[in-house]
Amino acid sequence: MLFNRALALTLLLSGSAAFNVAPKNNPMLSEVNKNIAGMVAAGVISAAALVPGAAMAADSLVAGTPLETKLANFGEASYPVFNSVKDVSPIADSFLGLVNSKVKAADANEVAQKAVDGLLAIPDSAITTYKGALSKVVFAGVKADSCVTLGGSGSTLQKFANSDPVKSVDSAKFDALKKKFTPANTAVPTAKNGDICLPGSAAASSKLWVAQAELTLSMPKDEASALVASIAKAGKQATRPAIATLVPAAEGVFTKNPEALKMVLAGKDVEPNVIATVKAALSK
Numbered sequence: 001m002l003f004n005r006a007l008a009l010t011l012l013l014s015g016s017a018a019f020n021v022a023p024k025n026n027p028m029l030s031e032v033n034k035n036i037a038g039m040v041a042a043g044v045i046s047a048a049a050l051v052p053g054a055a056m057a058a059d060s061l062v063a064g065t066p067l068e069t070k071l072a073n074f075g076e077a078s079y080p081v082f083n084s085v086k087d088v089s090p091i092a093d094s095f096l097g098l099v100n101s102k103v104k105a106a107d108a109n110e111v112a113q114k115a116v117d118g119l120l121a122i123p124d125s126a127i128t129t130y131k132g133a134l135s136k137v138v139f140a141g142v143k144a145d146s147c148v149t150l151g152g153s154g155s156t157l158q159k160f161a162n163s164d165p166v167k168s169v170d171s172a173k174f175d176a177l178k179k180k181f182t183p184a185n186t187a188v189p190t191a192k193n194g195d196i197c198l199p200g201s202a203a204a205s206s207k208l209w210v211a212q213a214e215l216t217l218s219m220p221k222d223e224a225s226a227l228v229a230s231i232a233k234a235g236k237q238a239t240r241p242a243i244a245t246l247v248p249a250a251e252g253v254f255t256k257n258p259e260a261l262k263m264v265l266a267g268k269d270v271e272p273n274v275i276a277t278v279k280a281a282l283s284k
Contacts, residue, residue: 061217062210067277070270071213075206077266080259082198082205087152091253092159105164107234112165114230116173118223120180126218127184133211134187138204139197144189147197154194184215217281225282 062068099108160166166174189197199205219227 060214061277061281062214065273065277067213067270067273068210070266070273071209072206074263074266074270075209076202077259077262079199079202079205081263082150083148084259085151085253088150088253089152089156089159092152092156096159096163099163099165103234103237107230107237108165109168110230111227111234112169114223114227116169116177118219118227120173120177121220121223122180122215122218124180126215127181130211130215131184131187133207134184138199138208138211139187139189140200140204142189142197142200144191144197147189147191147200149191149195149197151195153196154190157196158194217277221282221284228278228282 062071191197199208
């Protein structure tokens with residue numbers, strides 16, 4: 001589960017510089033439309049790959065920093081938006097279509113393979129800490145049979161699991177990855193249809209974003225650098241017009257919610273800190 005979410009968002013984030021499409025006439029939607037794809041990259045499924053990779057550090061790269069505050073703000077702002085989503089799968093369909101048509105298969109496969117290598121390199125202690133945050137804070141009191149789910153997330157994750165880049169990963173590595181993250185994944189309640197339960201409050205959502213950033217930032221430098229390089233190569237193949245094709249699907253999922261603009265602005269606010277943290281970590 002975690003890998004599929006990570007792959008989806010790391011691929012999206014690879015094209016973040018081009019997320020600037022022409023606004024429509026509707027005043028409320030103009031700012032949303034200019035940044036809608038960036039918003040999707042920031043959080044449509046999970047924060048698992050908000051930071052595509054960074055160096056393992058003795059001190060936290062998130063806790064006690066401006067990044068923690070801005071991630072928490074995004075978690076709070078995004079909470080009502082995700083709670084209103086009926087079906088997120090149209091974004092997955094559009095995104096996978098973009099990858100298949102614009103990114104060379106070998107390069108998309110390389111991103112998936114480097115992502116697996118990077119996730120496998122995350123220390124087990126970081127996963128244990130993450131599991132604790134999920135079970136004790138993020139999903140405390142949330143029950144699978146009564147929770148609010150992210151609509152369509154189950155089928156969306158399955159689509160990524162069945163995609164060519166994911167299927168290109170060596171099966172032994174993929175099995176090892178599933179085993180490694182089973183403790184954390186079992187702490188995430190899911191409905192019978194496979195849709196992921198959302199945190200029970202805006203405060204819990206904030207904790208989720210911070211916890212997952214901490215987890216991803218524990219990826220060792222060598223594996224993180226290789227992943228970032230593969231993402232950069234794949235991202236160059238998605239032109240501005242191509243990325244703009246994601247906008248209609250994203251609009252249909254998000255912009256009918258009046259809270260969407262707040263989420264966009266919070267995403268824009270956190271992005272510079274994400275980029276700066278990654279660059280600083282990888283340059284050490």
